[in-house]
Each structure stands twice: as structure tokens, then as C-alpha cells.
Amino acid sequence: MEWMPLVLFVAVCLVLMLGFPVAFSLAGTSLIIAGFGYLAGSFDGAFLSALPNRIFGILSNQILIAVPLFVFMGIMLEKSRIAERLLHNMALLFGPLRGGLGISVILVGMLMAASTGIIGATVVTMGLISLPAMLKNGYSPSLAAGNICATGTLGQIIPPSTALILLGDVLSNAYQQAQLSMGIFSPDTVSVADLFVGALIPGLLLVVSYMLYMGFTAWLKPQAAPAMVDRPELDMKFAKQLLAGLIPPLALMLAVLGSILTGIATPTEAAAVGAAGATILALIYGQLSLPRLKEVMDGTLKVTSMIFMIFIGAAVFSLVFRGFGGDEQVQALFEAMPGGKIGAMLVVMLVIFLLGFILDFIEITFVVVPIVAPILLAMGIDPIWLGIMIAINLQTSFLTPPFGFALFYLRGVAPKELPTSAIYRGVIPFIAIQVGMLVLLSFIPELATWLPDKIYG
Template sequence: MIGIIMFFVALVMLLFGFPVAFTFGGVALIFGVFAEGWDMFAFMPFRIQSYMENTVMMAVPLFIFMGIVLQKTRLAEQLLEAMGKLFGSVRGGLAISTILVGSLLAASTGVVGASVVAMGLISLPVMMKYHYSKSLACGTICASGTLGQIIPPSIILIILGDVLGIPVGDLFQAALGPGVVLIGCYILYIVVITWLKPELAPAIPYDESLGTRSEQIRDALKAIIPPLALVLIVLGSIFSGIATPTESSALGGVGAVILSLIYRQFSWKMLFDSALETVKVTAMVFAILMGATAFSMAFSYTGGDYIVEEVLLNLPGEKWGFIILAMVAILILGFFIDFVEIAFIIVPILAPVAEALGINMVWFAILIAMNLQTSFLTPPFGFSLFYLKGVAPRSVKTFDIYRGVIPFILIQIAVLVSILVLPGLYGMD
């Protein structure tokens, strides 16, 4: 039972706000030495070396670098301006533009925090200016910002691929269908709700000073085509087998720098700042990975994994009982801890049980990624809610954000259930 006690002690410490990496590493050290002595950690350096030599994990800093460079090129701002002109005369046009730009940003950056903050700073003031409902505006921004969890190239899909031993390219291909369906459901909801209640998102009067319709379409295409081309090159090289995810991530990083030159935003300071920020984010991810590695070693050596596996294998309903319990547990844990910790700590515990029950691991990984995306939105602790609150005007209350995300949470759960019940619809049967 030492491993189970260790698990709950780590969760309690996280709830009190202790740093994640040091919590997992420290708890593992204390309980591991108490149970097995110092010899337990004799192989820890070899574990660390194996991660340092892992070519799949090399894609993480490269995709992060690509996202940060694109964030600093005013990509989102130019996209939103162009799309806003294009769809502004339609009810809910700015909200639809936010979803479309958010999906493109998600495919470009894969970093949820960056997308939500960027969209909050750019899109929210514009929607408030044109008297959009605060709740609808906030919900749209939070939902579009979290698309980076499921739309490739997603950081969480790369991590899940490594943890579950699945080719990352297979995960990227499997995630495209659910991602497109989710975007379509978001847009459909906005169209329907603004048709039923026009006051929530009034149409913007046509402004002749913005140019003719053809000029607006041309400006929108100029803003959309370069980043879209980068995304298609990165994903296309993976899906066609020309490049591995790691190689395509390097291509994405170079492509992002080229885009910064195209948008005339390149400077050596921008490049240095992007590299520095990439190092900070990557160091955080790998510090958590080291702590999680120590934790999983101690958890296994103390027999915690056998107890969990035995309990989960004997659940009523077998496969479906396990899937439902796993999804509920991940959703609840997602309220309190980040997706990186869940991927490195919880998923390795669930993976052997899923394999023993004969579950399609690609399908299982997509379910986890969609579930983690939902946890980013769920009140009261969803990370996207805090990201938006941090950049929103004072007139936007926390309750406005909470109320706004509820319809989008229900949409995400509906899509999650559809993946669960109809995997064949997404090519994952």
C-alpha cells in the first residue's frame, strides 16, 4: 500500500501549490528510500540518459519554438483583422472568425496558454466594442484556445505517443477527424445561438472604408495562406512519410522564422527571446518528466502498479468499466493538475491495463487528449479560464467566463462520447 499512499501524498502536495517536478521527485525519494533503500535509484541516470537520447521528445522544444516565433510575428492579430472584415457582417461573425483563427493558431503553436492569451488580448476587446455578449465572447476564446490539445501538431499528442509507445504520426492522423468535427460543432453552435438570439452577437455594419468585398477577401487570403502553408508542409511531410515528426518539427521551426521575415517581424532580439522562452518551457516539461520518472520507479518498486492493475482489471463491465473510470478520473484530475503531469504519471499506470484488455491504443490516446482538452475549460480550476481572466478587462467577471464556457464543454463532451461510442466514424475501430 506504500505506493498508493505515496500517490495521494503527491496529489495533496500539488493541491497546496508545491512545484510539480520537485513534488514528484521529492515524494518518490522519501517513499522509495523508506521502502527499498538507496539502491532503488541506482538506474535513475540510465533512465535520464534514455530520455535525452529520445528522438521523439526532441520534437517538443522544436514545436514550442515554432509556436513562440509565430506568436511574436503578430500572426493572430493579422489573421483576426482580416477574418473579422470578412465575416463581420454576419451575426456572430467575429466569434466564427475567432474559432477559425484559433484552430489555425492551434495547428501552428500547439500551446494552449499562448493561444488563449493571444486571442484574449486581440479578439475580446473587438467583440466587446461591437456589443457581443461577454459570456459568448469569453466562451468562444477559451474554447478556440484549447484546440491546441487535439489539433496536430499538439505537444500532448507527442508526449502521449512517447508514453504509450505509439508512432506520433499515427496519433496526428487520428486526431485530425475529431479536431475538424469539434471546430464544426463550435461554429454550428455559434450560428444557431446567434440566429435564435441576435442580441448576443450583432452583425457589424458594412464599412466602405475597409475596401470592397474582393479586396477584403484578398487581404484575408494574404493573412491566411502563409501560416496555412506552413501547417500543411509540416503535417503533410509527416502524413506522406517524407519526414518523421522530429524532422518536420525542425522544418516548422525554420518555416516560422521564414514567416517572420515575410511579415517583416524578424529581428535578432525576437529570435533570442523566442529561443529563451523555448528553453524555459522545455526545461519545465523535462523537469516534470524527471520527477515523474522517479515517481513511477518508486510507485512500481513498492507494488502500487500491481494493486492498481488488479483493481482496474476486475472492474464491472471490464473494458467499458475501465474506459469510463479512466475518463472520469482524468477529467477530475485535470481540474487540479496540468496535462503534462497527467501524461507522465497517470497514463503509464493506465496503459498496461488498456493493453491487457485489448484496447486500441491510438483510440485510447485520442480519448485522453480530448478529455484533457475538456479539463482546460471546466470550472472552477480550468487553466484556460485563468489565462483569459489574466488578460480580460475588469468589466469581464469570472462568472461571465464560467457561464460562457459551459456550452462549449457540453459540445466537447458530446464529441468525446461520439469518439467513445462510434470510433469507426473517425477511422479508429
């Protein structure tokens, strides 16, 4: 039954849209359809015999240990109000400039997005902290909302990012499958560090583009992004306060990312440094207590359990999909597609963009990417470039009305006086910036591949 892989994929998407837990939707739906397929003689049950080894491989994967550590780091920075202190100090620094508060939100949101890697947490946190301040200082509601939503989605691309860690693990397996399909037996693989380095230039370009847009808007429409009314005296006391609030969090981020880029530490080791450093910062700022530590650990456990259960559910889905011959059908479809690898890449990007309206990045990473990535890599597409394109594509999808997740998260914490239409209008320029980055990367892949080649050779 050639249509069974399509039935499986559509059924999983429908169950997820109904709101059932992701991990159990993936595994349960796949096993039910596999059972019917086995009875009908269209499913080879031998594929499921590999499931125990798959689960053991997931739980013993040293790279994935970085996930709970980075999650702990992000939640600790959020719960200990370090992000709020950082935003306050950045706002004091840039506040005297028109658009300065918006630029401060972008910079602090970039650091928060990188540390948590979870769009919902970043948008909600920045919405609670910065949206009232921006509205109080006379910012245009649509500009303030769009700025916060766009900044929150930077967690997809700014390293160290949980999304890039998960993509790195999936693309590593896909790269090995692609090599085996071409009869190549090589120990080369795609590391998380490769994706981190590859994401640096595109991620920083996005941040700079956001800041330029904010500055241009403030110049063109001064009333939309005015300077802060309350300006502190620029004396030594203010300088000490500013440095005390800025240097420790920035030093932590640089220590984590720098240790990875220089090869001093693996992503997992750097994640441990980040988790310990965030705890020390909370202690220094007097924000660490046993109840707060318990709250951070509970949050880390919930997020980590969710992610690893999705890993297992995605493994079941992948095995059942291959048991129905879905990977072979997708490969045949891509090979017959006009435009070769360019046409195949365009279709994959469109599908991922549309799925981003209904699925989170974790589901897409472990449901869609393992299906399409081995085929695209076997067609000659660079794995680092592919990973960065997928990350920015998802970032754009999560920002696009009317279904973008970031819009829903901000709507949930925004005051009722802020209309939803203002949020939708505010994100449009940022969507254009991100689409422009995708187009730029399409024509200049070296933006993602040059730095990894330069560092790792």
C-alpha cells in the first residue's frame, strides 16, 4: 500500500492538532497504524525490533545531556530575575536615544533566547518585563509587540540554542545515513559545534538588522520610539551599577559559547559551565533560595522529560514510517521533482514553514527532518547550511500570522488594551527581515559555512 506512509504522516499531524501530548501522539498513532498495516500485510514488523537499540542510543547520547543543562541555565536566569536586571541596565544605557529601549530589548532578548532556547519562555518573559516599559515610554503598540515577538524567536538561531543542539543530533544521524546510501564509509559527521559556529554570522546579522530597523523607525517616526523620559545621571555611580548588571551575565554567555568555539569544551561540558555559572550569578545577586532552586529543578525536569519522551515517540514514528517504505517514496519523489536539489529544497522549506503553524520545533525536528534530511544531504546539500536554513525557516514560521506560536504567547501576557491586530501588524517588518535572510543565505551559503570551515577546517 503505497499510500500508507502518507496516511501515517497525516494521521500524526491530525492527532497533534487535536491537542494530545506530542510524545504519545507520535508513538501511539504510529503503533496503531503499524498494527493495521501488519494485519494487512503491508508493514514489516522487523523494523520495530530496532526500537530498544534506538531508545538506548537516545538515553546514552552524551550530546543530548547538554539539553537539561542548558534548560536549567535558562530557567535559572529567568527565575532569578537576572534578565530583568539586565534589561533595566541596558535600558539605562541606551534609553537616552530614540529607539534605545527597543534596542535594549533586542540585545537582552537575544541573550535570553540563546540561554533558554525555548520560544515560549523567552516571549513570555520579555513580554512581562519589557512590554509595559515600552508602552509606558510611549512606544507604538505594534512596534513594541513586533519587537518582542521577533526577539523571542531568536532562540532558534542564536547559539548556544537548544534547537540547534537537537538539529545537530538529527543532522548527524542523517549525514551518516546519506553517506551509507552513497556507499561511503567515513567517520566524518556533523557536530553541534559546527551548527553553533555556522549560526553565528546569520544570527548576528538578524540581530543587527532588527536594531537597524528599530533605529530607522525611530528616525522616521520619532513618536513611535521616543527616548526614555527618566534619564539617569551619567556618573561613576551609574557606571558601576551598569557594569555590575551587564558584565556577569555577558561573561557567562561568552564563557559558554567561547569554550565551545575554541574547542576547550564540548557543548555538554559548556552547558555544565553555564548551569553552574547561572546558579552562582543567582547566589551573587541574592536571588538563590531553596524554594527557587526547587522551582528551577522542577521546571528543568518537566521540560527535559517532555523532550526525551518526544525523542522516543519520534523514534517509533521513524521506524514505522520506514517500515512502510516511506523513506524510499520520499526519495523517489525528490529525485523526480523538477529543479533537482533546488526544487526539493524549496518544497521542504515550504512544508516546514507550514508545519511550523501547528507543530513546535521539537516535533518538526524529530518528525520531518529525519525523513527529508538524508535525501537532501545525499543530493549534495551542505548539512550545516541545511541546519541553519531550517532553523531560520522555523523562526519565521513561528512569527507569521495568524498561527505563529510567538504571537499566541505574547497575546497571553499582553494587556487587553493591546489589540491582536497590533501584534500582527508589528511582526510584518520582522518577517520581511527573516525572509530576506533566508534569500541571502540561499544565494550566499558561505554565510553559514565559511566560519565552520575556517575554524574546523
